[in-house]
Amino acid sequence: MRDGLLDWFRLIGGKTINAVWRIGSGTRFLFLILLYSGLSFRRFGLTMRKIFFSGVLSTIIIVVSGLFVGMVLALQGYETLQVYGSEEKLGVLVALSLLRELGPVVSGLLFASRAGSAITAEIGLMKATEQLSAMDIMAVNPIGRVVAPHFWGGVISMPILATIFSAMGIFGAYLVGVVLIGVDVGAFWSQMQAAVDFRYDIVNSLIKSLVFGIAITAIATYEGFDAAPTAEGVSGATARTVVTSSLAILALDLVLTGFMLRGWN
């Protein structure tokens, strides 16, 4: 009985120490990426290819889900707003919820599962097939040659994807709210324009998505680079990427929203 309890404490302690350890080495890894980033800008073609893989190929899912999220928001928002006879505010509701929250967060979650997992799998498999060690032997730094382009590709793609998501969502809300339900088109746009501030809402939306992009790609590359060089290790790392980066997005969103709504000081 006492041994069982002791084992249990040992397990908890070990897990905690392991988690802190991983946070520490992940931070060191992020600094290494920044340190060896020179190559990904000197040979921008490397980064271009990664933007293609994580950004361009994610566009379809972002466009379609943005459209649908916007349409659902318009339907739900209309149902509630019409009770108070203020369905003209539909544009404001949709635009603010998309720009402030849903745009960056949902596209971040989609990006984590679509591109983050792919990054982890690619780097993990390169490690498992000893391509990274081969680079090391040829005096090519694998972090500079493989990891940093992935990182910068993701960081550049993420704000673009979030912006496309928000724009498509507002377009979807326009389709459902104005074309289908028949909210007045002038009120829809003019109320939206009166309520949405460029610096306060749109720039903050970009900042959020940039931070999420950094977090997702840092976690994805770290998990891939840290994966055990086996088939199981790579699959475990891929799963961990999706879980960890989704949680990181939600936690960071809370912190950033707190700062943005209540000011930075």
Place this chain on the structure above:
Amino acid sequence: MERKAVDLWVGMFVVAGFIALMMLALKVGNFGAYSPKDVYVVTAHFDNIGGLKEQAPVRSSGVVVGRVAGVRFDSKKFDAEVTLTMDGQFKFPTDTTAAILTSGILGENYVGLEAGGEEQFLKNGDVVKLTQSAVVLEKIISQFLYSKAQETPTPPKDK
């Protein structure tokens, strides 16, 4: 420099992002639009400002002519001192009335200005002397009930 298919796709991706941003900036948002360069600052004292906040609009005849720059409590006069940043292209006479109004029933508070007839115009640092406080709903209801209670009840008519 050789051209690759990847470049075309990334180019299209970036252009799509740029178009989306332009749409958000021009069609959806405003550029925080109202920040005139030439401004003058006036203050006004109110007994009660209701729910007036900083950055609330100052309107005259419904047109935005300035912003509320600050709200603070004047501990000498025991009332609220509101600082208004006015657009320099709009001049108001010195006997202008400032009132705290509400847009719609549930809307936000704003400062409404009604121009007077003086020849002199308000300058930077001037004080708007004629003010009208925010309407507090509870006070109106209690006044209404009070006046109702004072009315002499009309005697029921005999048949």
